[in-house]
Amino acid sequence: MPSSEDSIISAERGPELRSGRDHLLRNWTAIIALAVIAVLAFAALGAEVVERQTSALDLGVRAWVRANQSSSVVRLSQALSTYGSVTPLACVAIVAALYLLYRRRYLAALPALMAPALGVLAYVTLKNIFARARPSALAQVVEGTYSFPSAHATSSSAICCTLAYVFWREHLVNGVVALLIGVVLPLLVGLSRIYLDVHWITDVLGGWSAGVLVAALGAALYNSIRHVQAGRQSTGEGA
Numbered sequence: 001m002p003s004s005e006d007s008i009i010s011a012e013r014g015p016e017l018r019s020g021r022d023h024l025l026r027n028w029t030a031i032i033a034l035a036v037i038a039v040l041a042f043a044a045l046g047a048e049v050v051e052r053q054t055s056a057l058d059l060g061v062r063a064w065v066r067a068n069q070s071s072s073v074v075r076l077s078q079a080l081s082t083y084g085s086v087t088p089l090a091c092v093a094i095v096a097a098l099y100l101l102y103r104r105r106y107l108a109a110l111p112a113l114m115a116p117a118l119g120v121l122a123y124v125t126l127k128n129i130f131a132r133a134r135p136s137a138l139a140q141v142v143e144g145t146y147s148f149p150s151a152h153a154t155s156s157s158a159i160c161c162t163l164a165y166v167f168w169r170e171h172l173v174n175g176v177v178a179l180l181i182g183v184v185l186p187l188l189v190g191l192s193r194i195y196l197d198v199h200w201i202t203d204v205l206g207g208w209s210a211g212v213l214v215a216a217l218g219a220a221l222y223n224s225i226r227h228v229q230a231g232r233q234s235t236g237e238g239a
Helices: 004-051 054-070 069-081 086-102 109-130 149-169 175-195 201-238
Strands: none
Touching: 004 109, 004 201, 054 175, 054 201, 069 175, 086 109, 086 149, 109 149, 109 201, 149 175, 149 201, 175 201
């Protein structure tokens, strides 16, 4: 039977435990909702691509790009595409994982390493399934792969969103910095691909959707790890 002292400790920790459970439930609800939205968005875009290779939205945005390209923005877009491509971002993810290991956040490094691997697997597989042709690249950028979904948009959203979430949950960055990393950077990288005319806008939207799904899986892995760690700590305290 529990002692009176145990009963007092349980009563004192009751609000704290309930708050923790409520926080965990909100996190899981947000992650699942984000994953469902990403899947539905990609499914809708994929169906549009299969039904007709270029939609009115694709053609309308491309017409605007053709009419409004400037050399300075082209150079900026080329820089964003270079530094926001798969290899540099994968290196960033590896460095981030090493930093987490240095800070003894060992299990938190797993989602950081998972994001680039799943991102690459996602866009390579999907590109070969849809086999969509690219636009003709007004900025004289030569790309040798299929168009849908954008590899840049997929990998940037997968890696940046995952790192932003993990570093925010680990209290290594604040909310503003996390939003800049997880939202602004993938947005700029994706838009650069449209401006360089190497992707249709639906390619980029599809890439963002696929990348967000990968990031949701990374967040789910992180939450699972945190839950296991909390359970072990609780068991250790109660021993």
